[in-house]
């Protein structure tokens with residue numbers, strides 16, 4: 001058993017740095033740059049995320065619904081892999097206000113701070129999150145290496161029953177040509 005475990009530990013050790021360097025897809029065409037990668041948001045209720053205002057109408061608070069007007073605030077770690085013990089590469093902070101009368105949707109404003117090997121800075125997002133389906137959020141801008149960035153992120157629930165709950169965040173980022181004119 002022990003040698004086998006050691007084999008897997010060695011294999012993981014070899015695979016992870018490789019993964020960390022190859023999970024980015026990088027394109028540079030006609031001077032336009034884009035970047036596509038996936039991270040995982042780990043959210044622990046009453047620790048990294050809280051319901052701060054109870055809404056006023058619609059379905060009660062459950063795993064997937066919240067009353068209309070409910071305000072939720074979060075500052076969650078972002079990891080490289082679905083497992084919450086995997087490498088920490090950023091944070092996602094923001095708030096969501098339940099804006100669907102069915103209790104399933106909320107308007108979300110967020111800032112994602114990224115500390116990747118070749119890209120450091122933040123991106124800001126805004127959009128509607130559906131609690132049970134993948135949701136696309138437009139990227140409205142960024143700072144640092146993400147100054148002037150555009151594109152969208154897709155947020156999908158991966159595991160809603162554990163602690164932390166996990167969301168997959170797919171990033172599709174595009175830099176406009178004038179991003180290179182930054183000071």
Ligand SMILES: *[C@@H]1O[C@H](CO)[C@@H](O)[C@H](O)[C@H]1NC(C)=O
Pocket residue numbers: 045046
């Ligand atoms: C979080 O805190 C609220 C209010 O104190 C409580 O009702 C709820 O059960 C807690 N949930 C978890 C998962 O700790």
Ligand SMILES: *[C@@H]1O[C@H](CO)[C@@H](O)[C@H](O)[C@H]1NC(C)=O
Pocket residue numbers: 083084085
């Ligand atoms: C996450 O990783 C830890 C440490 O490598 C491991 O003990 C645990 O079983 C993993 N959890 C899942 C759900 O795979």
